[in-house]
Amino acid sequence: MKKDEIPQDLSALGKITKEVCYATDNSGKYTTELSSGWGVKIDALDVAWGDIEKRIAAAKQKVLNKEASPIYFFMEYRLMDLSILADYTGFWKWQIKRHLKPDVFSKLSDKKLQKYAEAFNTTIEDLKNMTVHED
Amino acid sequence: MKIEFEHRQAAHCESGVTSNLLRVNSNGKITEPLAFGIGAGLFFAHIPFIKINNGPAIAFRTLPGHIFNRTCKSLGIPVIRKKFFSKEKAELFLQECLDNGKPVGCQVGVYYLPYFPKEYRFHFNAHNLIVYGHEDNKFLISDPIMENPTTLGHYELERVRFAKGALAPKGHIYFPKTTTEITDDQIRLAIKKGIKKNVYNMLSIPGSFAGVSGIKNTGIKIKKWRDKLGLEKAGLYLAQLVRMQEEIGTGGGGFRYIYGAFLQEADVYLPGNQLADISGIFTKAGDMWRTSAVHAAGIFKGRLGSQQDFDTMGDYLIEIAEVEKKAFETLKKIKW
Numbered sequence: 199m200k201k202d203e204i205p206q207d208l209s210a211l212g213k214i215t216k217e218v219c220y221a222t223d224n225s226g227k228y229t230t231e232l233s234s235g236w237g238v239k240i241d242a243l244d245v246a247w248g249d250i251e252k253r254i255a256a257a258k259q260k261v262l263n264k265e266a267s268p269i270y271f272f273m274e275y276r277l278m279d280l281s282i283l284a285d286y287t288g289f290w291k292w293q294i295k296r297h298l299k300p301d302v303f304s305k306l307s308d309k310k311l312q313k314y315a316e317a318f319n320t321t322i323e324d325l326k327n328m329t330v331h332e333d
Numbered sequence: 334m335k336i337e338f339e340h341r342q343a344a345h346c347e348s349g350v351t352s353n354l355l356r357v358n359s360n361g362k363i364t365e366p367l368a369f370g371i372g373a374g375l376f377f378a379h380i381p382f383i384k385i386n387n388g389p390a391i392a393f394r395t396l397p398g399h400i401f402n403r404t405c406k407s408l409g410i411p412v413i414r415k416k417f418f419s420k421e422k423a424e425l426f427l428q429e430c431l432d433n434g435k436p437v438g439c440q441v442g443v444y445y446l447p448y449f450p451k452e453y454r455f456h457f458n459a460h461n462l463i464v465y466g467h468e469d470n471k472f473l474i475s476d477p478i479m480e481n482p483t484t485l486g487h488y489e490l491e492r493v494r495f496a497k498g499a500l501a502p503k504g505h506i507y508f509p510k511t512t513t514e515i516t517d518d519q520i521r522l523a524i525k526k527g528i529k530k531n532v533y534n535m536l537s538i539p540g541s542f543a544g545v546s547g548i549k550n551t552g553i554k555i556k557k558w559r560d561k562l563g564l565e566k567a568g569l570y571l572a573q574l575v576r577m578q579e580e581i582g583t584g585g586g587g588f589r590y591i592y593g594a595f596l597q598e599a600d601v602y603l604p605g606n607q608l609a610d611i612s613g614i615f616t617k618a619g620d621m622w623r624t625s626a627v628h629a630a631g632i633f634k635g636r637l638g639s640q641q642d643f644d645t646m647g648d649y650l651i652e653i654a655e656v657e658k659k660a661f662e663t664l665k666k667i668k669w
Contacts, residue, residue: 199585199586199590199616199619199620199623204585210450210451210452210453211450211452211453211581213450214448214449214450214479215478215479215480215481216480217344217478217581218342218343218344218478218584219344219584219585219590220344220366220584220585220590220591220593220594221585221590222593222616226613227597228366228590228593228594228597228598228612230344232480233585236579237630238575238579238623238626238627238629238630239575239576239579239580241572241630241633241634242572242573242575242576242579242580242626242629242630242633243452243453243572243576243580245568245569245572245633245634246386246388246569246572246573246576247452249387249569276444277386277444277455277456278456278498281498281499282456282497282498282499285497285498285501286497319445
């Protein structure tokens with residue numbers, strides 16, 4: 199890539215920091231230059247988040263239909279799979295699978311709920327109600 | 334307390350941290366590209382059967398931790414690295430290092446890293462930063478991908494040092510043990526070692542998931558994605574490929590440009606080996622990767638989508654594999 203061809207499309211990162219790119223100058227010598235982003239990357243990230251938003255919405259509906267517990271919603275919201283959540287909470291995966299059932303969830307102790315709340319960076323109250331705050 | 338330390342921005346976190354931690358030892362001679370090349374950072378791997386964020390597990394760089402380790406080892410610098418079970422002990426050790434005037438490298442997860450924009454927060458646990466002091470109950474942080482130094486509170490730092498999931502950092506902390514000076518002869522030797530290791534990684538790893546054969550194999554797979562996954566999911570997979578290739582920390586073109594810069598710098602230390610010419614091939618490879626990314630964007634944005642478009646996409650990778658194969662074979666043939 200030539201130094202003067204480095205794209206400068208403003209990305210979400212670009213608002214906070216520019217990133218270093220390596221490119222060649224007119225004599226072919228490598229140098230660094232700051233970039234505020236590239237449209238292709240912005241699109242790729244948008245596509246990824248579009249899919250995540252869809253998953254979150256589907257999870258929410260499933261919880262509202264009483265087909266899953268709010269843990270399922272927060273897993274999608276926090277981009278966690280079973281193994282990540284197991285690592286954060288200290289529960290086994292099979293335990294979490296049980297807790298994903300609404301009936302089992304409604305009987306969980308506050309102590310267990312607190313572990314989930316901490317992993318999801320939320321409160322027990324918000325966990326139960328599927329309330330999220332921008333952070 | 335604050336340690337004498339100059340924050341310098343880099344393209345990639347680990348090679349940036351390595352270069353910055355070695356600044357005193359090397360008098361600034363170990364630049365980011367040198368650290369990346371000596372650490373044999375360039376790679377390609379597409380791990381089958383594993384999914385990351387519901388997409389393919391593709392990497393353009395070597396395993397986390399290897400760049401720092403290899404660079405120090407090749408330069409003959411002893412390294413201290415520790416992981417912890419206890420969060421308290423991890424912080425205590427960090428404080429001790431800072432009290433002794435040592436800036437330290439830390440591996441962290443980015444999901445709960447507060448200064449990262451939300452859009453970039455995934456459960457990615459192989460980010461690296463430097464802690465260089467403690468002031469007003471906050472740690473002073475030099476994150477190489479950021480333009481400016483920043484700070485993290487105790488809980489904030491603990492949380493990212495003990496992020497969970499794949500490649501969990503477990504409080505991983507590392508730094509060069511001594512501040513002995515690095516000589517030019519050591520650098521020359523280290524460059525040769527780094528290139529040899531990278532040649533091996535790209536040409537000789539058995540199986541077809543890694544190195545240039547991995548690139549070719551992914552190209553072949555991409556041609557089947559449309560039928561196998563459906564247009565929408567295939568688009569998501571391509572978007573993931575592009576993100577791994579271009580997102581923060583690659584310096585552009587899936588690290589191929591940083592490697593090109595490395596070979597140019599290496600040529601100054603080891604003239605007469607055509608390293609500068611071979612650097613040009615990596616520049617070309619980086620350009621090809623970016624051209625393929627533009628084509629991929631056409632697919633995941635919905636402008637393109639026929640089987641022929643997927644074939645073209647796959648062919649880009651097959652062609653890149655050929656170019657990189659030639660480049661590494663030329664490197665392999667050098668009689669040092």
